[in-house]
Amino acid sequence: MPHQLSNSRASSTARAPRTPGVLTRFRTAAAATALGAAMLVPVAAAQSASAAITHVANPYVGATPFLNPDYVAEVNAQASADGGTTGATEAKVASNQTAIWMDHIGAIAGDSTHHGLQAQLDAAETQAAGSSTPVLFEVVIYDLPGRDCAALASNGEIPATAAGLTQYESQYIDPIAALLGNSKYSNLRISTIVEPDSLPNAVTNQSKPACATATPYYETGVEYTLNKLHAIGNVYTYLDIGHSGWLGWPSNMTPAAQEFAKVAKATTAGVASVDGFISDTANTTPTDEPFLPNSTLQVGGNPLDSVNFYQYNPFFDEHTYDEAMHAALVTAGFPSSVGMLIDTSRNGWGGSSRPTALNSTPTTAAAYVAANKIDQRPFRGDWCNVNGAGIGYRPTAQPYGASDPVIAYVWIKPPGESDGDYPSGTHTHGDPHCDPNGTQTDGNGGTYPTDAIPGYDIPAGNWFAAQFQQLVSNAYPALGASSGDTTPPSVPTGLKVTATTSSSVSLSWTASTDNVGVTGYNVYRGSTKVATVTGTSYADTGLAASTAYSYTVTAQDAAGNVSAASTAVTGTTTASSGDTTPPSVPTGLTVTGTTSSSVSLSWTASTDNVGVTGYNVYRGSTKVATVTGTSYTDTGLAASTAYSYTVTAQDAAGNVSAASTAVTGTTTAGGSGGAGCTAAYSISSDWGAGFNANVTVTNTGSTATKSWKVTWTWAGNQAITNMWNAVYTQTGTAVTANNAAYNNVIAPGGNTSFGFGANYSGTNTAPTLTCTAG
Structure with missing residues (x-):
């Protein structure tokens, strides 16, 4: 599954930890066994299991989990084989709910050793008959045409064609919806995880031909699925949002929220067809980074998010990412009631390598991160059977309280089932990222090991005993802790x-x-x-x-x-009684772009003996912003108007520099009709031999755009290495960036953005952009 990660935001060669696509559950031949019931989530008021259940805000509250008997059998077989204390600990895993994967058409009917969907539902209904609380049933919908277009280990069975879409709808979704909608199961709460990795690929991987081809089928297929499932009153729908290492950059997050809203708004019920979203599916990104709560903390003059592991992505963990994505989704048109799920099945990162306390002694940002992050991967893009990972928090409703958008921890990826195999001389299918001896790149010239568990080549979804043993050993919290406990600690x-x-x-x-x-x-x-x-x-x-x-x-x-x-x-805090030396004056203040309502600025970083903590941006004599970076876009301005700007720097002791030399930015004339656009350019990071830049395209016309194009000519030897949210060509120094398939329409006065990474030597002068709209 294409979890993209690099400081290019969406490198086609660097996929972040695998989400559920990797779980192409071809399964094992473990014998199915009878399932048991365990209370894994806090229980609200008792409700009759025989009465139809009203569609509630959070189906995980007050529910009894249904345990997949196929997975229970896999765990129990491994626990029996290992025996002793190890086996006893492993057996605890079986009491936690995991999702049932409908990852191919044949999974609906099942086979001789694995239950089909109807058999699973019947078992859940039997459990509900003896339960005083509603039974929660989790199922993954995962078989889109052209599935996992940016991956190899979990490619699906249906081609990305019009005929494939018809097959998906009639042979896959329709039978599933018919079963879930059977009134026999109306007293169950059915949580559906809808097509992991699909819509995130539509945001970041349009430069891949397979993804560009598949995207229309992804969008139409998800729309069809939501229409079918939302019509069933006791079914809950959760769309996959990748993870923080994929869509965490602002230049990915906003377009992603817009893409999700675009698909949801196309359904019959609109945004109401979506109950929520899920992150970290089949992934290993930590739920929280307890010793790195501030991604912009300055150490040695650099923010923590500048280190190679994060590549200026401000979100180090899933909790902060989910809260930010929730806000972006609400801005895009979803109600604030949409809930966020986190798959914690493999993101615990316990064991002897886990830091136990803050280490504040490192003097560089890279060393500080290395000493304090619990995520032990050498590269955040490692995703296949990651070595050293551990089981995370147990499935839990409202882990941060009722007011937080995260409504539950869930286990969607069953711990111990392989992410995928790699190609060999006798086996051509697979993904090189699953090869323990392979390498991958970060899009910036860095090369890293895949970090797959060495010595194994196990197809996706098959039981992986060594991985399961490792996940149990590295579980955090340790599996000795009670997974059924719902009593909070006393108040500090x-x-x-x-x-x-x-x-x-x-x-x-x-x-x-x-x-x-x-x-x-x-x-x-x-x-x-x-x-x-x-x-x-x-x-x-x-x-x-x-x-x-x-x-x-x-x-x-x-x-x-x-x-x-x-x-x-x-x-x-006290008044500054020690350091009285202000930072150096910001230099190189320039206007990098204008629209009819905005002026974009950039400047060169200041220096200071105790470290610069921020920059104050003044429009005339009025401070309009304090930012931590070296760029800012002033918005909400009048058209055809000149504005004067200065910038000051401030340090950790509260000292403020003198003001920079003033620059004037003049907004363009407003659109008088038809299609028109402007483009504003800003550099988000520059490391001397390369840089990342963002371009904001604003519709200055009176009608929505049907397409847009931004062109420029470099003054130096800049060479683009990759681009996200736009399709580009570069011939010599001339660059053309056209809209992607999903962001061609910009409402009057609205905007969208794209970004890119590039290499250069010498100077890096900002270009003059030309924008045309159709």
């Missing part, structure tokens, strides 16, 4: 400020108690979580001098329960 008490400086506030509190043990504390500055720590103290750094900050703390336990917040305390 005695929160107090123990010290302040001009740039920090130190806190301490009294430890909480819990029946299965407290695993950490979440520290909040206002409503923003700034850290998760294992001890009972924390120093919040990088603050402004002479400023009051409010703090609260919550406790969490090994089962994922979170306490209520502590009483708030206020810490006020």
